[in-house]
Amino acid sequence: MDFQRKETYDIDDLLQIMKLLRAPGGCPWDREQTHKSIRNCLIEETYEAVEAIDGDDPVLLQEELGDVLLQVVFHAELEEEAGRFAFADVVDGIAKKMVQRHPHVFGTVVVNGTEDVLTNWDAIKKKTKDQKTQTEVLQSISKALPALMRSQKVQQKAAKVGFDWPDVSGALDKVAEETTELREAIQDGAQESCTEELGDLLFSVVNVSRFIGVNPEQSLSEACEKFIARFAKVEQLAKERGMDMASAGIDALDKLWNEAKIMK
Incomplete structure (x- = not known):
């Protein structure tokens, strides 16, 4: 070669x-x-x-x-x-997109901060993709994205046209409402309804994260890490006390969990 x-x-x-x-x-x-x-x-x-x-x-x-x-x-x-x-076409395409989406840098448009930049970006993107309705904008969000990320993007785009709660309290109330509906679906035992209501609850939780400025994907990832760290402490405590975790029961394990929460 x-x-x-x-x-x-x-x-x-x-x-x-x-x-x-x-x-x-x-x-x-x-x-x-x-x-x-x-x-x-x-x-x-x-x-x-x-x-x-x-x-x-x-x-x-x-x-x-x-x-x-x-x-x-x-x-x-x-x-x-x-x-x-070819690869050259990929490079050419993204270069042209960057020039087109930044008229305040490569053109004569004047902006007064990040919000103006994002507003212009969305408007140019909508025009170039020939999106005539906001529904088409929502539909264009990739289905291959992680569900939490996709939920956040869908909600952000819907909020652009005023479809949003005035503050986080409305989003929190929706979480409570969806929790109640999930409980009812679980009691009814209908798997399809449980799937739907759980999805609604998760979607509502993502909406809360958007209001408080927290990335839901990152937040859930950090929660996983915290759980693993605390679980390791529970396992350590159980071993020190000669407890078999598999047969100890949830009440005993919950006590160990509470101890683990305050351990350094």
Whole structure:
């Protein structure tokens, strides 16, 4: 294969590497892949980059951003082979979008802060995508997003046209209302109703998070970490006291949980 090793590589080298991996005589695994077969790789690499950001780890972030970029290059190469578009078209498209969506930087539009920027962005996006109604705006939000993130975006877009509570109290009341309806569905034993009402409750909780300025995805992730940490303390206490957690019963475990909450 005609490839020159270097001390430092650039984007053109990466594109060539991908072409060589996909070429006859290249890597058997890479040659077998399709958009769908590596779909989850893009998701996983993105979340690993996010984890590096959350951990404030620039060394790891550099590596993970490279992994994300590789996925972009991989998908673009598949499309170039199919004759539909190439990596250069991806770059051209996003560059044009950035110029178009920032008329206050690349044009003559004047803004007075972030809110003006976001308002202009939404208006330009709606126009370029030929969205004539706000319903079309809501429908354009990706269904592949994590449900909490998608819920937040749907609510934000609906609020743009005034479909919103005046303050957080209305959102909190809705949580209480949906909790009651979920209890009723559970009592009735109808699985379909339970699924619907649980969804309504989660959607309402996300609405509260929006009012108080909390990212629901991050909040739930931190809650998971807190639960794991406290569970570890409960397990430690149970072991120290010769308790079998599986047979101890929820009352005994709840007492350990309360102890764990106040442990340093």
